[in-house]
Amino acid sequence: MPTISFLFFSGPYQSESPETTVELARAALQKGMKVKIFCYMDAVNCVKVGQKKVPGVMNIEEQFRELIAEGAEVRLCTLCMLVRGTKTFVEGARRAGTPDIADMVEESDRVLVIS
């Protein structure tokens, strides 16, 4: 099974990068690929619990929950969470560190960076 990884930088609700990441990750899962997402810098807030649902706006928390349920591995930069005070995150995501990026690159057929 081919593996694709995303090194993802953007926080939610400021640009379309989170939506792009979600849609690409979902497309890869639907094609039978293994998907790994490393949320770095502001992207750790994409999995923060309690995001308000606004009609017409993709709820990023919900999308990440679904991706995890569909099999995506979601890792969060622990230091990035600490400096942002991000304490709660969706179930199934896990804390990680930059050495996990090294593992992710080694284990992947392709790495996409989305900023």
Place this chain on the structure above:
Amino acid sequence: MSKNIVVILKKAPHGSLYPAEGLRVAVAVSASETKVVSIEDSVYAFLKDTDMTLYKHHLDFLKETEIPVFVDKDSLDKRGLSGDDLVDTITVKKRSEILSTIAEADATLTF
């Protein structure tokens, strides 16, 4: 066999943390064959007068572990800078060499 990883720095050190984070990741992936390439406004990160508090230790680590940091000469020229303006751990490379370095990578991580 470990992968050939190139960390590409693009953004300025003022107004963003990207160069510092890119160097942090370069340290993290340094067990692989790693190179750092600095293009565009990221070249300001390596000026002698730049405050490197956030990433000096990463640069020192990369030097100790002989992981090269290449700066794009074209990017320097466009900003009126030269290799003499940079700290001595940096190697200035022509654009063609920078492109070859990137082309040879198994994975690029852009900051």
